[in-house]
Amino acid sequence: MQPESQSSPDYETEYNNRARVPEHPAIIAGWAADAAAYREAAFCELGVSYGESERQRYDLFKPDAITGDAIVLFIHGGYWQGLDRSFFSHMARGVNRRGLPVSVVGYDLCPQVELGHIVWELQQAAAALWHRFKLPVVAAGHSAGGHLAACLLATDWKNVDPELPDQLVPAAYGISGIYNLKPLTETSVNKALGLSFEAAERESPLFWPAPSRLIMDAVVGARESEEYLKQSRRIVDVWGLEGVQTRYEEIAGADHFTVIAGLADPDSAMTARLAALAGA
Secondary structure (H helix, E strand, O other): OOOOOOOOOHHHHHOOOHHHHOOHHHHHHHHHHHHHHHHHHEEEEEEEOOOOOOOEEEEEEEEOOOOOEEEEEEEEEOOOOOHHHHHHHHHHHHHHHHOHHHHOOOOOOOOOHHHHHHHHHHHHHHHHHHHHHHHOEEEEOOOOOOOOOOOOOOOOHHOOOOOOOOOOOOEEEOOOOOOOHHHHHHHOOOHOOOOHHHHHOOHHHHOOOOOOOOOOEEHHHHHHHHHHHHHHHHHHHHHHHOEEEEEEEOOOOOOOOOOOOOHHHOOOOHHHHHHHHHOO
């Protein structure tokens, strides 16, 4: 009799963040309120278009005085199928206070567009910021936004536009990112994404040529699922072996929703690290 093989992870449970954090509706409502309040108080340009659709817009939040040498691009999560930029305006507050402009970007959602199209949209957004400001873009993103931030770091910018610099995005700060999409093909998340196993591999930055000599931080909440911890550890390990300057960090006591709270606080370690990546 053959011994039973070790069972594979229960991906449906591991990737269902809303079930893991029952209080998530109150947290998301808090985001919306804090974001609206920051839009009222901040020096900002809202709804700047970088593409054709209504969602292809960014909100630009400006510091009182610029001290860095890059612009931060914040990319929201929602499994590429939910939320929008209006929930996350306050994620600009921390680094704004440290002298950095922040673009909080929107994008079209699945299933209205394919996930690969979302990657393309974020490349267009980063290119639009470079054309406007001629500054490097530090990509920061949460959850699905962490995936998109890593994609931007690993983009061959000459393929997007020959006029763009090779290192348009010199650093990425992924918070609770998903860098290998293949496990999602076995979950209900994929109902909207519609990813085949092959498409999931193609759109996973873990399997792209590593952006050697550039910087990738993978940050995750210590209370998140083992799969989320593994996602961040894996990209740090794999890309690190291929010459990327990688860094892994667990945020003590944080779950998938509370892990980004530090970005709103100018005095947090998270804000200090992101500001340093952008030269402030």
